[in-house]
Amino acid sequence: MAADADGGPHPDGTANGADAGSVYPPPTNPMVTALLTDMYQITMAYAYWKAGKHEEPSVFDLLFRKSPFGGEYTVFAGLEECIRYAANFRFTPADLAYLRTVLPSTTEPGFFDYLAALDARAVRIEAIAEGSVVFPRVPLMRVEGPLLVCQLLETVFLTLVNFASLVATNAARHRAVAGPDKTLLEFGLRRAQGPDGGISASRYAFLGGFDATSNVEAGRLFGIPVRGTHAHAFVSSFLSLADLPERSLPRADGTRCDDFVSLVQGKLRQLKETPAVAGWFGETNESELAAFISYAQAFPRAFLALVDTYDVIRSGLPNFVAVALGLAECGYRALGVRLDSGDLAYQSKEARKLFRGVEAAFHVPGFGSIGVTASNDINESTLEALNKQGHEIDTFGIGTHLVTCYAQPALGCVYKLVEVRGQPRIKLSADIDKVTIPGKKRPFRLYGKEGVALVDLLVGDDEPPPRAGERILCRHPFLESKRAYVAPQRVEPLYHLYWAGDKTGKGVQPLPALAALKEQCKQELAAMRSDHLRALNPTPYKVSVTARLYNFIHDLWLNEAPVGELA
Numbered sequence: 001m002a003a004d005a006d007g008g009p010h011p012d013g014t015a016n017g018a019d020a021g022s023v024y025p026p027p028t029n030p031m032v033t034a035l036l037t038d039m040y041q042i043t044m045a046y047a048y049w050k051a052g053k054h055e056e057p058s059v060f061d062l063l064f065r066k067s068p069f070g071g072e073y074t075v076f077a078g079l080e081e082c083i084r085y086a087a088n089f090r091f092t093p094a095d096l097a098y099l100r101t102v103l104p105s106t107t108e109p110g111f112f113d114y115l116a117a118l119d120a121r122a123v124r125i126e127a128i129a130e131g132s133v134v135f136p137r138v139p140l141m142r143v144e145g146p147l148l149v150c151q152l153l154e155t156v157f158l159t160l161v162n163f164a165s166l167v168a169t170n171a172a173r174h175r176a177v178a179g180p181d182k183t184l185l186e187f188g189l190r191r192a193q194g195p196d197g198g199i200s201a202s203r204y205a206f207l208g209g210f211d212a213t214s215n216v217e218a219g220r221l222f223g224i225p226v227r228g229t230h231a232h233a234f235v236s237s238f239l240s241l242a243d244l245p246e247r248s249l250p251r252a253d254g255t256r257c258d259d260f261v262s263l264v265q266g267k268l269r270q271l272k273e274t275p276a277v278a279g280w281f282g283e284t285n286e287s288e289l290a291a292f293i294s295y296a297q298a299f300p301r302a303f304l305a306l307v308d309t310y311d312v313i314r315s316g317l318p319n320f321v322a323v324a325l326g327l328a329e330c331g332y333r334a335l336g337v338r339l340d341s342g343d344l345a346y347q348s349k350e351a352r353k354l355f356r357g358v359e360a361a362f363h364v365p366g367f368g369s370i371g372v373t374a375s376n377d378i379n380e381s382t383l384e385a386l387n388k389q390g391h392e393i394d395t396f397g398i399g400t401h402l403v404t405c406y407a408q409p410a411l412g413c414v415y416k417l418v419e420v421r422g423q424p425r426i427k428l429s430a431d432i433d434k435v436t437i438p439g440k441k442r443p444f445r446l447y448g449k450e451g452v453a454l455v456d457l458l459v460g461d462d463e464p465p466p467r468a469g470e471r472i473l474c475r476h477p478f479l480e481s482k483r484a485y486v487a488p489q490r491v492e493p494l495y496h497l498y499w500a501g502d503k504t505g506k507g508v509q510p511l512p513a514l515a516a517l518k519e520q521c522k523q524e525l526a527a528m529r530s531d532h533l534r535a536l537n538p539t540p541y542k543v544s545v546t547a548r549l550y551n552f553i554h555d556l557w558l559n560e561a562p563v564g565e566l567a
């Protein structure tokens, strides 16, 4: 997918061998093929085919049962990739040749002929918009069509939605703790679970609320802003000022500062003698100063220095200030510093104190508000702790904990058959959280006063949709005593049709650009009551069914559950 700012099914869909005329490019990762599935999908497909059930009309729901990270909400992501997969679903001759080697030799050749002609044109997919805030038990996607092909979509849909939604949710939670004004950079590629983990994490962390990524390929693929500083290696690669091949720097006004190195050294001496900084430092590390000067020469308009290679307070910060003052004299404004170890709260406050003192002493307007970036194993709890202590960090670089979803490594979306040949199906379990809600139904979000979401209501397809201003009984799907009347101010149907078999995208909802999904996520989070969103012990959000759907579920349940015998 190209960096598309304005949405719509993607007109750039010719990469990776997509059909001409299709507005749906193949999935981003070329490994997402018809064979990227569990073997049992193939064996079931054969058994369905043998039993003559392969074309039976079926309905599957894709849902999760518990929000991740101990929270109450999940950000739904991965839908675009699912639709691109469905639109391009085919077994190639090479796929079929391989399948012949893994299925028993008794497999009838007609099955392979059937697979050779199979695609997902007979499938219909309704779904909640990607980027939406979603809740347990509400099916995120409803996949309808011939049994065999709908079944074959299970594993890929789950793998495309589970990690995407997990990362997007993780990002949204980090954003919630950091606050809306901080800049959040995703730094995770090196720690991600492989290249797809890294690329996916960059994409969905952006969707969930991060501002930029260090991952250049993700920038190219998805139009995410790319940002970066430099590593310790750059600093330690310099041994002394003698390593600098060039002493000059072009000034912003086009003239030339012939000896920028001496200018900076002069600033450092001046700084040491400044009363506001008196006693702050003695000798700073000269090789670090050389590295900073060199980086400033390469990026005079974007100078940002990693200040913790030797000693943040005694060397990194003063060296940075000296170079930043030199740049200021040449007409440039330095961007700031990055802290990557030690007590980030304390160091950021010291840095701010220094920058403010320098602004006053050197009369450089704006110097006091120079940026402070922090990184080093940051997670939700660290952000929370930093907030409590008070800090002066304005940008966080977050890698490992964000992209690996360290706090919870998987989201448990499942894909369940809820109807076949017009007959509702239920999956029973001793654990009521695992009982599926049978039949075709669609979700609505009911909003109360001030536009706050009150409840998600599942309504049977054969029932009229809820209407604003009309009082409706909302019941817990399984617990008889839990019910409430709701008279919504506004009713939002959550499903939209995203795939109806037509590769030109006519008559279906377009797939919005990533920036629009990010905005959707932000707005939906803003419409939720804050107690549902808080990190610790959030208030449960109600997911209900209509009275009719409740009775339908319970009748079917009684019908399907065997009566026990006590001996």
Ligand SMILES: Nc1ncnc2c1ncn2[C@@H]1O[C@H](COP(=O)(O)OP(=O)(O)OP(=O)(O)O)[C@@H](O)[C@H]1O
Pocket (backbone or CB within 6 Å): 340, 341, 342, 343, 344, 345, 346, 375, 376, 377, 378, 379, 382, 385, 386, 389
């Ligand atoms: N003020 C703070 N409050 C709470 N946690 C903090 C604070 N400052 C930093 N942290 C976190 O504490 C941890 C410190 O990491 P660690 O113990 O590895 O030390 P380090 O600073 O990385 O040491 P080293 O100098 O060896 O690299 C990091 O996860 C960091 O995000």
Ligand SMILES: O=P(O)(O)OC[C@H]1O[C@H](OP(=O)(O)OP(=O)(O)O)[C@H](O)[C@@H]1O
Pocket (backbone or CB within 6 Å): 187, 188, 190, 191, 232, 340, 375, 376, 377, 378, 397, 398, 399, 400, 401
């Ligand atoms: O800590 P994360 O949230 O994963 O963020 C990314 C980390 O990657 C970089 O260095 P790296 O950890 O590779 O080396 P260093 O910390 O030893 O400098 C960076 O300096 C961060 O520390």
Ligand SMILES: O=C(O)c1cccnc1
Pocket (backbone or CB within 6 Å): 187, 188, 214, 227, 228, 229, 230, 231, 338, 375, 397, 399
């Ligand atoms: O640009 C950075 O500072 C960066 C990028 C990746 C990982 N750690 C830091």
Ligand SMILES: [Mg+2]
Pocket (backbone or CB within 6 Å): 376, 377
């Ligand atoms: Mg590190």
